[in-house]
Amino acid sequence: MSLDIAICFMIVMIYFSWFLPYFIPDNLPFIEFFGVKLGAFGFKDFSMFVWFVSRKLVIIFILSSWFITSPHWWRYAILSPLIIYSYQFWEAFQDVSELDSVGNLRVFPLVVLNVALVIMVSRFVKYRSQFMAVYEEISREVDEMLDEMKSKYPQEAGETLERIRQGKKGKGYRQKLRALEKEIAARLDLTNG
Template sequence: MESIMVFFVAISPFLYKLYEYIPGATGDSVSFLGITITSHGFADVSTFIWFMMGKIVPLYLLIFWFLTVKNWWYHIILIPIAMYAFQIFEVLYNYDNDIDTENLLWLLPICIIIIPFVYFLRIKLYDKYVLGIDLEAIEAELDELKAKGYSSEKTDLSSEFKDVANQKEISDKNISTGTLENFLKNIQDRIQGWLHLKF
């Protein structure tokens, strides 16, 4: 499978220029390898093939990327895949003279599903690996506390947390007082150095 993907990635520039290699593609239709290709409203078959290869080549490259990428955000690649697929569908099955017009409305439901999914996945990963918030570990710890007999109605835990908070507040005051004393001592030392005074 990987060899096939590598092969198609390697020949993608040649597939994009396929319109130059089909003989007789300047008319309204051409038979190539037993397949009849019409212009589908374009000026000629060559222009139609050029347009289609401009959609098909990025489409299959994006599909290969989607199938092989290992990043957490790979679901977002489905949006450009759907965009190219809708553009190809519109050219093949729409018989008016306008192209690449309505596919944005077709993409809207896909965007509404995929973008929030990727965003919530990002939030979960950011919380776990950047902020260190592991919801499963917190849930396990809460279950363990419930198993020991603690509940939200009891105040034992809240009093313990209040004691810890009070100790932290006292230590913060000591740190800030110590920092202020050091700052004033440094100012006193500088003034003494300037005036060459000794106390």
């Protein structure tokens, strides 16, 4: 329930962030909002600053909602562009002469760390999927053996044993029992394993 609310909030914020710059008049050096003076932070005017920041926010909200809703293991790869755009958003509020350029090198170690994490997780998933494939193959063979044991053969072997018991005093009693034993062992594949 709270995840749905968070996603709805992000969708509303994406829409609001996209159209926010169109509500701000051009050529304003600053704006006062509830007693707080917000400047252009090195941009030509305040509307340009809001346009830049709102575009970064739209991408951050889209990537965040994709990261939150993705059920797949590779969703951590989404963190790399999310880290870069979050830094660029933060950088817009700093007094720098160039944006989206050399400053991105500051977050490069975080991106490399995230890529290394994704590679490690992918290898773990690869090995686990290989083990799961072997496990499924073994499970299938065990199921086939159990199905084979559920066949009429155990009943037939029991009837054969009963006939041998009834002819106990007859010639070759032990030989017939040993032959039945070998047949059952071969059937269960106990002697070859």
